Amino acid sequence: MYQTKGIPIVVSAASGTGKTSLCLRLLETLSHAARSISYTTRQPRGDEVNGRDYHFVDDARFDRMIEDNEFLEWASVFDRRYGTGFLAVDQQLAGGVDVLLDIDVQGGIQIKERWPHALTIFLLPPSMDELRRRLLNRATEAEEAVEQRLAEARKEIDQGQQYDVLIVNDDFEQAAADLRAIIRAERIHNCRPNSLVQVLLNT
Numbered sequence: 427m428y429q430t431k432g433i434p435i436v437v438s439a440a441s442g443t444g445k446t447s448l449c450l451r452l453l454e455t456l457s458h459a460a461r462s463i464s465y466t467t468r469q470p471r472g473d474e475v476n477g478r479d480y481h482f483v484d485d486a487r488f489d490r491m492i493e494d495n496e497f498l499e500w501a502s503v504f505d506r507r508y509g510t511g512f513l514a515v516d517q518q519l520a521g522g523v524d525v526l527l528d529i530d531v532q533g534g535i536q537i538k539e540r541w542p543h544a545l546t547i548f549l550l551p552p553s554m555d556e557l558r559r560r561l562l563n564r565a566t567e568a569e570e571a572v573e574q575r576l577a578e579a580r581k582e583i584d585q586g587q588q589y590d591v592l593i594v595n596d597d598f599e600q601a602a603a604d605l606r607a608i609i610r611a612e613r614i615h616n617c618r619p620n621s622l623v624q625v626l627l628n629t
């Protein structure tokens with residue numbers, strides 16, 4: 427069978443847009459796809475497990491990884507650092523697995539610059555009012571913090587215009603279906619004449 431390289435798929439959104447749940451749903455329903463496990467200097471939360479949710483590392487290790495060029499991208503988000511290890515992603519892609527990168531917009535833009543063939547998807551809330559309502563509903567957020575998050579969200583959404591595709595998360599099932607559809611289209615598009623014919627002729 428034809429075996430082409432996997433596609434890097436970046437999914438970003440302002441916090442409160444429902445990105446985590448949509449990414450989980452995607453991974454349940456997509457075959458030949460895996461999630462990239464990021465490195466972070468923040469502490470584990472709740473039932474998060476090292477090596478499954480994140481690689482939790484200290485600042486010294488993160489600094490070394492930057493020096494040794496081990497990151498595909500990295501960024502500071504809410505005063506903590508987060509980065510994608512190059513090697514693991516590259517190996518998965520080489521094996522024909524599509525890699526889902528649930529990362530922030532600064533990281534997504536870096537990946538698109540380095541890998542123009544990456545598919546970048548930005549999720550939008552139905553409205554700024556709805557985003558405020560969703561953030562207020564999170565018991566963890568004080569009202570002042572919600573206003574700060576909203577200001578952050580505006581900046582992120584503005585940068586999201588640089589992504590390939592924008593999907594509105596109004597209805598969860600519809601947004602999940604749209605995500606699957608765009609990835610399916612990209613998989614077909616990925617079988618461009620040169621890569622596909624080369625695979626065929628090399629077998």
Ligand code: 5GP
Binds near residue numbers: 503510531
């Ligand atoms: P949290 O701390 O809530 O897990 O994540 C905070 C933000 O950091 C989220 O927007 C998440 O997508 C983003 N993030 C997680 N991993 C990475 C990464 O490897 N690189 C970048 N740039 N952002 C990340």
